[in-house]
Amino acid sequence: MIIGSGRVKHAYLFVAATIPLDQRASQRLFPLAWQQLGQADPNFKALFDQVEKRDGSLTMGGAKTLNMADFTKIFQTWLQTKGVSCPNFNSLINRQVFFISNEERNPRGGNKYQWSVGVYFDIEIKR
Secondary structure, eight states: OOTTSEEEEEEEEEEEESSOOOHHHHHHHHHHHHHHHHHHOHHHHHHHHHHHHSTTOEEEEEEEOSOGGGHHHHHHHHHHHTTOOOTTGGGGBTTTEEEEEEEEEOTTTOOEEEEEEEEEEEEEEOO
16 A cells, blocks of 8 residues: 555646646646545545645646547556656556546536546655
8 A cells, every 4th residue: 555655746638638738627626536535445535735835746637538548548648748757557447547537517608528537646655
């Protein structure tokens, strides 16, 4: 288990949706995602609590996608643009990498759209 064996150096937060999201809409989704992830996974909550205690320890990004099935690949590509390499990405899911997806109604037009949030915690492991 990761909790207790290291400290979060940085968090990378990424949102993608099937419609274009402006910055305000993206920022509205992040707290909803945190709440849902924190309720579902105590590992996420413990790691995110570390980030909240340290200002400036997170990077946020976003994109529009036609197919949410590609979200994991899009998230990994975005992480690479930030200098983060995760060759063992799948083994980090629910330990350092967390995902949440949902559906919302577009305030402009009322049509439903899908969104996903990915979070990667860069952890400094204590030796």
